[in-house]
Amino acid sequence: MAHHVLTPPVTEAQVRALAVDDTVTLQGTLFGIRDATLIHMFDRGRTTRFDLAGHAVIHTAPNVKPVTRSAAHPAGYAPVCVGTTTSDRMERFTRPLMTGHGVRIIVGKGGLREDSLAAFREFGGAYLAIIGGTAALETTWVEAIEDVDLDDLNPESLWRFRVRDFGPLLVAMDSRGASLYDDVRRAAADRRARILASLGVAGPR
Amino acid sequence: MNIDPAVVEDVAKTLYIRALKILPPDVKAGFDRLAARERAPTAQRVLATMIDNIAVAERTDNLLCQDTGVPIYEVRIGRNVAVDGHALKTAIRAGCERATREHPLRSSIVHPLTRRNDQTSCGIDVPVIHIDFVAEPDVLEIVMIPKGSGSENNSFLRMAVPAEGVDAIRTFVIDCVLAAGGKTCPPTIVGVGVGGTSDLCVALAKRAATRALGTHSPDPDAAALESALSSAVNALGVGPQGLGGDATAFAVHIELAGTHITMNPVAVNMQCHSARRARATFTPAGVAWGF
Numbered sequence A: 001m002a003h004h005v006l007t008p009p010v011t012e013a014q015v016r017a018l019a020v021d022d023t024v025t026l027q028g029t030l031f032g033i034r035d036a037t038l039i040h041m042f043d044r045g046r047t048t049r050f051d052l053a054g055h056a057v058i059h060t061a062p063n064v065k066p067v068t069r070s071a072a073h074p075a076g077y078a079p080v081c082v083g084t085t086t087s088d089r090m091e092r093f094t095r096p097l098m099t100g101h102g103v104r105i106i107v108g109k110g111g112l113r114e115d116s117l118a119a120f121r122e123f124g125g126a127y128l129a130i131i132g133g134t135a136a137l138e139t140t141w142v143e144a145i146e147d148v149d150l151d152d153l154n155p156e157s158l159w160r161f162r163v164r165d166f167g168p169l170l171v172a173m174d175s176r177g178a179s180l181y182d183d184v185r186r187a188a189a190d191r192r193a194r195i196l197a198s199l200g201v202a203g204p205r
Numbered sequence B: 001m002n003i004d005p006a007v008v009e010d011v012a013k014t015l016y017i018r019a020l021k022i023l024p025p026d027v028k029a030g031f032d033r034l035a036a037r038e039r040a041p042t043a044q045r046v047l048a049t050m051i052d053n054i055a056v057a058e059r060t061d062n063l064l065c066q067d068t069g070v071p072i073y074e075v076r077i078g079r080n081v082a083v084d085g086h087a088l089k090t091a092i093r094a095g096c097e098r099a100t101r102e103h104p105l106r107s108s109i110v111h112p113l114t115r116r117n118d119q120t121s122c123g124i125d126v127p128v129i130h131i132d133f134v135a136e137p138d139v140l141e142i143v144m145i146p147k148g149s150g151s152e153n154n155s156f157l158r159m160a161v162p163a164e165g166v167d168a169i170r171t172f173v174i175d176c177v178l179a180a181g182g183k184t185c186p187p188t189i190v191g192v193g194v195g196g197t198s199d200l201c202v203a204l205a206k207r208a209a210t211r212a213l214g215t216h217s218p219d220p221d222a223a224a225l226e227s228a229l230s231s232a233v234n235a236l237g238v239g240p241q242g243l244g245g246d247a248t249a250f251a252v253h254i255e256l257a258g259t260h261i262t263m264n265p266v267a268v269n270m271q272c273h274s275a276r277r278a279r280a281t282f283t284p285a286g287v288a289w290g291f
Helices: A012-016 A034-041 A087-101 A114-125 A135-139 A181-200 B005-021 B025-037 B040-057 B083-104 B162-184 B199-210 B219-231
Strands: A003-006 A023-035 A056-059 A064-065 A077-081 A105-108 A125-127 A142-149 A158-173 B070-077 B128-132 B138-149 B156-160 B187-193 B248-259 B262-273 B278-283 B286-290
Touching: A003 B156, A003 B286, A012 A125, A023 A105, A023 B138, A034 A087, A034 B248, A056 A087, A056 A142, A056 B083, A077 A135, A077 A142, A077 B138, A077 B278, A087 B005, A114 A125, A158 B156, A158 B187, A181 B278, B005 B083, B005 B138, B005 B286, B025 B040, B025 B248, B156 B162, B162 B187, B162 B262, B187 B199, B199 B248, B199 B262, B219 B248
Parallel strands: A003 A023, A023 A056, A056 A105, A105 A125, B070 B128, B187 B248
Antiparallel strands: A023 A158, A064 A077, A125 A158, A142 A158, B070 B138, B138 B278, B156 B262, B187 B262, B278 B286
């Protein structure tokens, strides 16, 4: 249960060193992506001027406030409330994010599925769990919105955040085929029959 | 008592922002109860972070969660209230739009086919506005609920048949909580609708999921089922965020409606741990704020 401080872009070796139950704090650059961002990138052929290779992306669509561009707000947006959305909807985009753009880390909540876990193992990647619904806290880790692309999709734009002490995040899926979500799901499914019996549910279910 | 739509508009705006920033006291108390009995170390840390976030939101005057949700307004009108119903609905919509523009808030509402976001938090029939009537004379109450999508995406309906009995309800609730896993942002309030028509059953589940913690069904059989299912759900081990632990749900709430002799419908709708709710009560003395 090691703690890692990572400043993306990270190398394959750095991300393969992460194991479930480790914790991670991110420093520097973090990209924000969301359903529409990914649909437009991978289903509609949109491209981005950002280089995501070796980077971490977070499943988010933030609350932002348009402001005059300045050193503090280079993209013309101030972060209001930056949180994290349920990752599961975006499962099918993990592999193309890794193979097409070299993404190494996905930050999200609720976990991803088998194909993401396989992609993490094949190419070297990890899923870092943040606590969903704790956006007020998460926002205090975001220093600035440095840049934004595909902003016609606002709030589902492709965001480039500058973060400081972003975490601790929990390594919940790693490049060795381990997933805390699978472990919990299997254990819960194993308890189902006993729990239904305790409720007096008759017969095989 | 006369109700001025201009005041309703201001109240509808304020309610949306208040709901997004201040968690109701019953939910805070629910967190304390779950944290006190949680045994898993990871889950203890997750719950502590959630509790910390509630304080950070209040201290920094920020939103608890980035998800501004689907805005829902529930209006209850007393018997001695004079109000232009159409103007009331228009005012609520205008207040919702103003909150979005003036705070500003993320507009989470899009056209369902084109996915176009008008950046107003409004859309076709959104905000959702429910209007009901109550026996008290001089009161008009508006409850605002920003319903988070992570939990809303895990909504379920099963048109069971009478031969399956109450066991169908018990089994369905357990299986829905298992299927939802961490996607609903647990610990959740598991709302269960039992009876009615298909649409009413789903609406009951939503009503149950957004009921204050500590409230129980007035029907003794349903109350007993609430209690049994609350214990059962929390024995599954899904835990906060689906990362394992005891605290899977604050509670299971059940709402009932009569149903047909051939029907046995059950619906599940969940409310995430950011179980947000804000209330404004109009009386002749003015507007009072609550949850």
